[in-house]
Structures are given as structure tokens and as C-alpha cells.
Amino acid sequence: xxxxxxxxxxxxxxxxxxxxxxxxxxxxxxxxxxxxxxxxxxxxxxxxxxxxxxxxxxxxxxxxxxxxxxxxxxxxxxxxxxxxxxxxxxxxxxxxxxxxxxxxxxxxxxxxxxxxxxxxxxxxxxxxxxxxxxxxxxxxxxxxxxxxxxxxxxxxxxxxxxxxxxxxxxxxxxxxxxxxxxxxxxxxxxxxxxxxxxxxxxxxxxxxxxxxxxxxxxxxxxxxxxxxxxxxxxxxxxxxxxxxxxxxxxxxxxxxxxxxxxxxxxxxxxxxxxxxxxxxxxxxxxxxxxxxxxxxxxxxxxxxxxxxxxxxxxxxxxxxxxxxxxx
Ligand code: F6P
Numbered sequence: 001x002x003x004x005x006x007x008x009x010x011x012x013x014x015x016x017x018x019x020x021x022x023x024x025x026x027x028x029x030x031x032x033x034x035x036x037x038x039x040x041x042x043x044x045x046x047x048x049x050x051x052x053x054x055x056x057x058x059x060x061x062x063x064x065x066x067x068x069x070x071x072x073x074x075x076x077x078x079x080x081x082x083x084x085x086x087x088x089x090x091x092x093x094x095x096x097x098x099x100x101x102x103x104x105x106x107x108x109x110x111x112x113x114x115x116x117x118x119x120x121x122x123x124x125x126x127x128x129x130x131x132x133x134x135x136x137x138x139x140x141x142x143x144x145x146x147x148x149x150x151x152x153x154x155x156x157x158x159x160x161x162x163x164x165x166x167x168x169x170x171x172x173x174x175x176x177x178x179x180x181x182x183x184x185x186x187x188x189x190x191x192x193x194x195x196x197x198x199x200x201x202x203x204x205x206x207x208x209x210x211x212x213x214x215x216x217x218x219x220x221x222x223x224x225x226x227x228x229x230x231x232x233x234x235x236x237x238x239x240x241x242x243x244x245x246x247x248x249x250x251x252x253x254x255x256x257x258x259x260x261x262x263x264x265x266x267x268x269x270x271x272x273x274x275x276x277x278x279x280x281x282x283x284x285x286x287x288x289x290x291x292x293x294x295x296x297x298x299x300x301x302x303x304x305x306x307x308x309x310x311x312x313x314x315x316x317x318x319x320x321x322x323x324x325x326x327x
Pocket of ligand 1: 015106131174175176227260
């Protein structure tokens, strides 16, 4: 394949995340700065199949760095899972003169991108955008820091009512099958504990919690629970409490999609700006099928295969830290 890239396509796919717009801005401007045209693809891979595409100039990405969500819209596209759908997407790329793609999303996005890149020899660079922070090879994904802050603010408010009524609250947060949001938001909000899928097969976290004793002098408790079938979620745990420890006055709050919205934090905007520029640099450097990541504040390149297949390790020592600080 000819390596000269004259025009890129950019799309966002999967669950939206704060910072995606900042990344769209950064990719667009870095590309145009380098003499590359930019075509915005709407609704993720679906837009590539249906041809929902518009050329972007620098002004198209003005005034979006502070906006949550994604101006390109997003979708989880089942058609792209079929070879026929991907063939149509490649036809669109040819017709539009798009030489390479920058895709912003998570696990599912990079899984589709990897197959597409392999089938049609298309240069693709990924930017990790998901509040879950569950991609291997990067310390942080776009949206994770903002979501942590959103959760922290919500927990601060719940704490007021929890302590007034002397209740135990199970607060369920997102994360799919990863416990990063639960563990670190528990730390940030001074919660008593986090119940996370990574530990569920090793210990009975609810039993541990009761055994360790909510501190006697405390009249209320906050426990962050990662959504997932493995933990049983906040409702599952509350049911169990009712059966096994009826002396506790338990309430459940499921934070839901509020965690995905809002203006990105400074950290996410800076990360998005760096990721976008790094993605264009990587393309110009003839890198293919990699995700841009950040490790110890340095930009890294992670092959799609590693980013999606390897389980991102969660520092289990932090559970001990949380416990120590909740005495
Ligand atoms: O991957 C991001 C995420 O918000 C997960 O944390 C959550 O499990 C899922 O998406 C929710 O998806 P939907 O918006 O389709 O309900």
C-alpha cells in the first residue's frame, strides 16, 4: 500500500467519554497542521458504512474542547461485525479518498478496527476513550479522570444524607468488568470500601467488610460497588445484607449514565490534546494498528492486540490502603 497519507477519517465509537471532543479537535488540527485533510465520520463505524461523512476545517472543532459527549455521535455498530459491513466501509473509504483512520473508543472499537485493518490493509491508529480505564498499556483512558471526579462529587452529597440517617450506602458505579472506577473513586471520596470484580473470585468481599467491622464510632458507611455480574452489583449486595445482616439500615444508589457526561477535567483535556497529536505523529511515522497510550506521563504505542486482549492489572495493594484509611 502507498504510504503517503493525504486524507484521514476520524470517528468516535462505543460508549462516549468526556474528552472525546478535545481529541477530535486535537487530531483535526494536528492533521491540518501537517497538510493532511480530515473527514469526520458520524456515528462510529456505521457512518463509514452509510457514508455519513463531512470534511472538517480547523473551525469545525472550535469551542468543543470543554464539551462532554462527542460531536461526531457514537454507536455500537453490529453491521461492522459482519464481513459484508466492513466491505461496504472500505468502499466508502475509497470513494471518499480516505487513506487512514483515527478511531477513538474502547475495547469494542479496537477489536473492529484491528480486523478491518488486517482485512483491507488500512492504516488505523486508536485513541483510548472510555470512562472504564480498562485498556491494557495505558495508565489512563480519556474520560476516566472526569468520571472519577463526577462520582466523587456525587458521593460527597450522598455522604451528607448517609450520616444524617446513620445508614450504610452501596453506591454502584460503571466500569463494565473492571474495578478502576470503584476503587479509585472510593479512595477519592474517603469511602469505607470498594467491592470490585477483580477480587470477587479471591475473597468474599462483603464478609471481609463486615468481619473487619465498619468502625464502631462511625454512624454511617459508604461502599463503592463496581457494576458487574461478578460483584452482584449494589442491589445484589443490599439483598444479601438484608438476609445476612438485617441490623444494618441499607440504601442503594446507582449512579448510572451521569458518570459519562460533563465537561472534561483539565487532565482529560490535556491527555486528549497529547493523544491527538501523537496519533498523527504515529501515522506519519508509518505506525499501524496501534493504540496511543500514556505510561508514567510518556506517550507510548500499544498494538491493538495487546490493548484489547491483555487484562489490565489493577493494583490490589490499593484495597489495603483503602482499608487502612477507613479505620
Ligand atoms: O464502556 C462504558 C460504559 O459506560 C460501561 O461502564 C457500561 O457498562 C456501559 O458503557 C453502558 O453502556 P450503555 O450506555 O450502552 O448502557
